[in-house]
Amino acid sequence: MLYSIFLYESNSGLLMFDKSFQRISHGKMELFSSFFSAIKSFIQEMLLEGSKNLKNIELGNYVIKITTIPELNVDLVLIIDQEDNKKANRLIPKIIKILLKHQEMFVEWNGNRNLFDILDHPITQLIATEKSLIDEKTLTDNQMDILKSIWKQKGKISPQKLEDLLKEKQFLEERLNVLENLIRKQNIIEKLIEITNQLKDDTEYLQYQNKLQQVYKDIDDTKFKIKYYLQRAKESLSESLKKIGQKPLIEGEYRDTYLNLYSFGSKIQKISSGNEYQKFKEMAKMLLEKDANRESEFAQVIKDILKLKEEDIKDYL
16 A cells, blocks of 8 residues: 655755545544654655665565655655555656656745645546555554654664753653643643654653543533533523513623633633633623623623624634
8 A cells, every 4th residue: 555655855855745645534643643743754864864875664564665856856755565565666657757747846946835735636646546555554553563663763862862852751741730721731742742752662652642632532522512601601691681671781690691601711711822711701700790880891791792603613712
């Protein structure tokens, strides 16, 4: 099977384009993003530090095939099963033919990877004709075997680098233990996965992968609750407004709305990168206090709550 195609700028080792042919759901791809980053970083290191004659790198049952295209200043990299080596050799000239049609784009590249999105369609079409290279498998099926193979081929970490990584790891772990915001937790765990990869610590690497998976689940659960509490806040507010009829708004009973709106703000706080949640907690507080001296402000809060949209919670993050 062909798993991935990468294009690296030969001089700098910068990644220009990558295309995965693995059938991984979006959520799973996020979960294993650190694993794929480790593979990309390893390839980049091999291209920059290895010999220019480097053609193949073995990773357990897989092969990283490297083809330099001098006229484009590009290294074409394929990750395949070892058994598909000959098939890949027949495929590579066809990929190069596609790339050469866009030679000017490579020569004038300014670092913007989006320019190469134009390659996605022709390359995908080409691979679709090579049905024997398409399968349901994924590199994540043998994640640890691949990482251990990468670690084996990497040199030893210098004493100073090791000390720096361990210090950073300890600092991040201490931060992780006191954090409640799930997005910040996610960022720290992703960094800890990178560090344990560099430390070649398979046990802790897997532990943090599991923790990251739990954080993703918690984030999804929080998003569901945000929508639920907002819906209930608006429904309970509408019910309260019906009951008071022509009476002043300040005389209404808004306890249910307060509880749901406050919970809405609290859940936003768990996955927000800013302080937007404070506004909703203040609005909820006003519903509970019903200060007669702030009647016009109170009326505006009622209007603002009814205007809140449930469709896209990104607006509140």
